[in-house]
Structures are given as C-alpha cells and as structure tokens.
Amino acid sequence: MNYTIRQFTSADYSLIKSWWNMYDQVAPELEFIPTTTYIMYFHNEPILSMSLILTNTPIGWFENYIGNPSLKGDIRKKGGNILYKYLTQIAKAQGKTRIFCMSIHDKTTKRYTEFGMQQTATNVTTLTQEVD
Numbered sequence: 072m073n074y075t076i077r078q079f080t081s082a083d084y085s086l087i088k089s090w091w092n093m094y095d096q097v098a099p100e101l102e103f104i105p106t107t108t109y110i111m112y113f114h115n116e117p118i119l120s121m122s123l124i125l126t127n128t129p130i131g132w133f134e135n136y137i138g139n140p141s142l143k144g145d146i147r148k149k150g151g152n153i154l155y156k157y158l159t160q161i162a163k164a165q166g167k168t169r170i171f172c173m174s175i176h177d178k179t180t181k182r183y184t185e186f187g188m189q190q191t192a193t194n195v196t197t198l199t200q201e202v203d
Contacts, residue, residue: 074153079108079120087120093140104135107161111154118142119150123158131162133172136179148185155186173197 079087084101087110091098108122118139124132133155138147162170172188173195174180184190 131167
C-alpha cells in the first residue's frame with residue numbers, strides 16, 4: 072500500500088503548524104498535541120495528521136485533524152478514511168466504546184460524517200480556562 076502511518080514526534084510540529092497556518096488557522100501549541108497523534112504519508116509525503124485522546128473512561132476523543140493543503144482529491148480522501156479507521160482500532164483496543172470530536176468548520180464536519188460519525192449538535196459553545 073502507498074499509505075503509511077507513524078506516531079507524531081516533536082520534530083513534526085513545524086510541518087503540522089505550517090498546515091494550520093496555510094488554512095489561516097491557529098495551530099495548537101506543541102504541548103497540547105498528545106503522544107497519541109499520528110502522521111499519514113502517501114509515497115513518503117506527509118498528507119494528514121490526527122490525534123486520539125484516550126481518557127480513563129470508555130470514551131476517546133478525536134482532535135487536531137489536519138491535512139496538507141497542497142494535496143486534494145482521492146488520495147487525501149482515501150488516506151483520511153484509512154487514518155480514521157486506524158485510530159478507531161487503537162481506541163477500540165484501549166477499551167473505548169465511543170469516540171467524540173468537535174468541529175467548527177463545515178468542511179471538517181462533513182468529513183467526519185463521511186467517516187461515519189453522527190452530528191449531535193449544531194450550536195455548541197466551547198469554553199476554556201488556564202489553570203494557575
């Protein structure tokens with residue numbers, strides 16, 4: 072197969088951050104990217120990245136789904152399906168029975184529903200606070 076997946080390392084951060092910047096989005100800081108983040112390659116070219124957050128409950132969380140903006144079409148779509156299934160299997164192996172994610176972009180929301188996820192809300196407010 073022409074697709075390969077490997078675990079994210081801190082050396083990947085500048086590449087992934089550049090993808091967010093090309094989409095005019097703010098990338099998460101390096102310390103907010105979990106060790107259960109993966110990079111997908113197509114013919115040794117990085118094309119996608121996604122994080123799986125594992126909790127101490129039967130719930131997992133998908134986060135930070137981002138792709139190389141220069142790659143479009145079937146290669147990217149097929150790769151996304153493979154990466155999604157790969158992370159879903161990791162979650163299942165860790166005892167997770169449900170996976171959540173949030174999306175603020177219609178295109179990303181559409182992609183998650185194409186993966187098989189069900190949209191549960193359309194008017195979600197997200198909140199955050201730094202803990203001192």
